[in-house]
Amino acid sequence: MARRRIGWLSWAPPRAGVALALGAVGLLLVGLAASAQDLPSRCTGLCRANRAGHFVALSDVFRPEGAVDGDDLLARVDRTPAGALPPDYAPRDLVDLETMRPARPHRCTPPAHQCLRREAARAYRALATAMREDGHRPHVGSAFRDYRVQCSTFLGWAADGGFCDATTSSALPGHSEHQLGTTIDLFTYAWTNDGDKWREGYGCSPGGQWIAEHAAEHGFVLSYPLHPDYRREGSSCAGEEARIDPRTGYRYEPWHLRFVGVEAAARFEAAREASGPGTLGELTLGQWLGQRSSSAEARVTAPVCDGCNCDRCATLEAAEGPCEAPALALGEDGAPRGAEGPPRFVSARLLREGEALIVEARVAVPANTFTQPPVITEASGVRYRRGRRGAELPGIGPRTFTPLEGAHRLVIGFDDRDDWPWSAALVAPSRTGIANGLAERIVAAPGELTVRVPLDGVAPGTRVRVGLAEGRRARALFRGRAP
Numbered sequence: 001m002a003r004r005r006i007g008w009l010s011w012a013p014p015r016a017g018v019a020l021a022l023g024a025v026g027l028l029l030v031g032l033a034a035s036a037q038d039l040p041s042r043c044t045g046l047c048r049a050n051r052a053g054h055f056v057a058l059s060d061v062f063r064p065e066g067a068v069d070g071d072d073l074l075a076r077v078d079r080t081p082a083g084a085l086p087p088d089y090a091p092r093d094l095v096d097l098e099t100m101r102p103a104r105p106h107r108c109t110p111p112a113h114q115c116l117r118r119e120a121a122r123a124y125r126a127l128a129t130a131m132r133e134d135g136h137r138p139h140v141g142s143a144f145r146d147y148r149v150q151c152s153t154f155l156g157w158a159a160d161g162g163f164c165d166a167t168t169s170s171a172l173p174g175h176s177e178h179q180l181g182t183t184i185d186l187f188t189y190a191w192t193n194d195g196d197k198w199r200e201g202y203g204c205s206p207g208g209q210w211i212a213e214h215a216a217e218h219g220f221v222l223s224y225p226l227h228p229d230y231r232r233e234g235s236s237c238a239g240e241e242a243r244i245d246p247r248t249g250y251r252y253e254p255w256h257l258r259f260v261g262v263e264a265a266a267r268f269e270a271a272r273e274a275s276g277p278g279t280l281g282e283l284t285l286g287q288w289l290g291q292r293s294s295s296a297e298a299r300v301t302a303p304v305c306d307g308c309n310c311d312r313c314a315t316l317e318a319a320e321g322p323c324e325a326p327a328l329a330l331g332e333d334g335a336p337r338g339a340e341g342p343p344r345f346v347s348a349r350l351l352r353e354g355e356a357l358i359v360e361a362r363v364a365v366p367a368n369t370f371t372q373p374p375v376i377t378e379a380s381g382v383r384y385r386r387g388r389r390g391a392e393l394p395g396i397g398p399r400t401f402t403p404l405e406g407a408h409r410l411v412i413g414f415d416d417r418d419d420w421p422w423s424a425a426l427v428a429p430s431r432t433g434i435a436n437g438l439a440e441r442i443v444a445a446p447g448e449l450t451v452r453v454p455l456d457g458v459a460p461g462t463r464v465r466v467g468l469a470e471g472r473r474a475r476a477l478f479r480g481r482a483p
């Protein structure tokens, strides 16, 4: 049986489809796994050496004490290296959701003993009451999970499908919002009684819709909404649910609720409403929390280096990171270390491939350089068409990207006009187009790159300019005539 992909933060052992359908049996499997393996206190299975040294840099997972203040209801915990909680962090005011009695972190073993921080637990009980009054019986999938439980979950996935595969299915320990004690995976019995609860469609089920509509009234917010690009036309709750959202690094999780307080939830909802829901500018909770931070880390959209996606990740380990050349090295405060200088233009040429004109440029990119979408690679399938301003995204259509300060990109123009209508990110040819769902800076690939941009509808003999730009400042570095 093919293994189901479930949410990054989902608390489930490998082959979850079977285990979780059996409820209590799922708990038993994880319980046994945890005790039989006698887990190392710091989850050292995460850094088994590979050819490059480590799978992940230790400092990306084991953050120094105080890196993220977990007690802050608005703490930002995510996949970025700076978004990690210390391994020994657990809230001091956890209570058992059933009894509301104080609970020690290690006694919180989902699903038998679900815990939240006291204030979040009170809010959850009010939310649950309101749900029941409207005819939905709440079912808690998972609430607080400590570092060890997350470690066990991650290693379980890794044992099943390998380390790299596990990074696409589970949060690295320290990087899960569930460790905050304010996060809950909330379903309804009507949904869970009907099959595997992680299956697609919950967001559009009556319970899922109720949550989307009413959770904020009780101080809860969905951390991982459905990306506007993935929505089925005319729907806010159904579409390509299994795709990872570039804004959050997670799939759509209509059950994953984070308590931020009623007042903050209202402020977030107002900000989200103002940001243009359904557009690329639509604000996520993580982005909103990042805006509160004055440090540059808020602008880093690269995830933790996991040893598998080193073209587009960031690491706190400057010297010997998990990648042979870390794509983005961060300082201790999580802010990017500066690049040595701007990218250097090496060469360019124009060629024909079928009807299309191809601009092929070589650029030397120093480590720690930012670039921005559109990502135009064979893997992304994006191209330009003369007469249209935006990049043609497969399945989506034309999209324009506003130049961002501090982001370097390849630019293309025509000699009969003085602007640069087209541009491309400085990324490796293997990079997919997932970042084209972002209006933010992304990490450029370090080293000498070949960027190939297909242009449709450009007649032979057309004079083409190629250059490099940062923000709105561009320099022409090559001129040629289309073959």
Ligand SMILES: [Zn+2]
Pocket (backbone or CB within 6 Å): 009, 010, 178, 183, 184, 185, 253, 255, 256, 257
């Ligand atoms: Zn969750």
